[in-house]
Amino acid sequence: MGLINTLRETEPFNELPEEIFTELNQVAETKTFPAQTHIFHQHSDPTGFLYVIKSGLVEIVAQTPGGVEMIVDYRKAGAFFGGTPIFTDEGYSAGARAAKESVCYLIPGKLLTKISENYPHITEFFNKAIYSRVRNLYSDMVNHHAENTLTQMEAYPFKKRLSEIMSTKTVTCTAETSIREIARKMIERGISSALVCDKKNKLTGIITEHDLVAKVLARESSDCETSSAATVMTPKPHTMAPETFMYEAATFMIGHKIKHMPILDQDEIVGIVTLQDLMKFRSQKSMLLIGNISKARTVEDLISARVELVKVARALLSENRSHIETMEIISYIHHRIIQRCHDIVLAEMKRQGHEQPEIKFCFIIMGSGGRKEMLLGPDQDNGFIYEDFPDEKKEEVDAFFVPFADKLVAALARIGYPRCDGDVMVNNPLWRGRLKDWQERISDWIRVPEAQKVRYSSIFLDFMPIVGEASLCHDLREIVFAEIKKHPIFLYHMMELDFKHKVPLSLIGRFSLEKEPKHKGKLSIKQAGSIFIVDCVRMFLLEKQVEATTTTERIDQLVKLKVFNLETADHIKAAFEAFTFLRLRNEIELTDQGKFPTHYLDPYALTKNEQDLLKEAFRVASKLQDSTKRHFSKIVS
Structure with a gap:
């Protein structure tokens, strides 16, 4: 031929x-x-x-x-x-x-x-071939890991059915019920969802706390009095029967990112199961972990709960499914610990006679915590946002919140969240302030993008509310978008700083290892790999002025906006998931050895298949860097 x-x-x-x-x-x-x-x-x-x-x-x-x-x-x-x-x-x-x-x-x-250059589909074809190797290598490795570790899992109650763990305490309403009435009932009953039914009491929808925040509180045009359940609910929700095995429900809910599952017996509502309910039974040794967190009365109680987290992580890692979802579950537990720590320290402040000022405030978490991408050894990245109170009230606010911040940072460090090396913590005045203080600070970072200010931004821009008035976070996000829209060249400077670092692969495909004594002979899966994906994806999302929390959710948004095609997005996700899997497994092994979990590992201690996976994941991150550089360089050209 x-x-x-x-x-x-x-x-x-x-x-x-x-x-x-x-x-x-x-x-x-x-x-x-x-x-x-x-x-x-x-x-x-x-x-x-x-x-x-x-x-x-x-x-x-x-x-x-x-x-x-x-x-x-x-x-x-x-x-x-x-x-x-x-x-x-x-x-x-x-x-x-x-x-x-x-x-x-x-x-x-x-x-x-x-x-x-004139027919870009050729390059895309070869790029896709490279990306596909990442997905295949990752699948093979995870399957192999699951086979080897399944027998080592902590005892898991496979025979437990939903009827044994579901809550029968449900709130129901009609499609015409006002949002304010629904919210009041949920608060009174201490639950996080309401079921919407028709006149025959048949299920037609579900409303969760997330629905109330995202569809009502976060929208200025929404009115709690006039908005009804019909405008907020998720219609035709997934349901399960009470005889369903717990592990089936867990797999389905995590796979479909569902946190609330109505339980129906022949179309009759008999209860509801939440992801939190299922988490309590993940492992017999760590049973009721999240329940124990909510019941904690002292920092010492939370220290014990923090130690138990590795057991949950080990059981989750052994399951053959998305390790991005595993990371989100681990982050969920971290968030509950941090929230409870905040409440315990706040109560202690009040017992000691400190009077809390009458202002709205929000305790925010940033960095990996703000993206729900925490593993076993996250440090602290946190801050306070206050409403815009008058200047004459500042002394009163500081008299309470400065010692509160000091105590909060110290308590979190005791629990097992190390202080941030860059001092990005709420006890640093730079990381607390009124909305207008934050606006001035952010404007300075974006208008005068010096290297340190850009570094601060890369941590700060992944903020989310952890306790307090969530609407302050929404307002702050609007400030960020407005400043970047006025000064888009800031994104170029973010890209420039990111591009000063490269993936640790030589021209001939060998790993480039650290030479500094502390990590000699190792490389960082986070700082030399996954962070490039996180940073690049964040830049594209900021350019589009779109809000999303996790890196994978951001990638999905960029597909909808036609920034990435489906194939490219899938392979970037595969690389990110590979980094997550290798890092989490390494952190569990270090914790089991009595060491602090870290993202540094010796790549030559991995199997050949795992080494190939890591190299291909690094290549995907490198290619994403290249694409990001080409795109944002146009801003200054």
């Missing part, structure tokens, strides 16, 4: 016009490779050609850490190989060897790169 006919029938070249086929045919070389001849090795310098097989059979071979070559794929006539260095600026991901005498067309990479 001739080169032109081969390319006409081969994706991604089959969409090119005839004149391009003619040009490729004119410059392509033909070369014969005898049987068992290496066309190139995995760590060879790139030859600068894409190889298209005219006849024969080519083996794709990868090296193990011990230097042994393994055949991982075969390519037949009409297939191609060797494109990774041309389209990704990376070395070969594997070598190529002629299994029998093979004749190949050699197409110059420079010409392909030039053609791809």
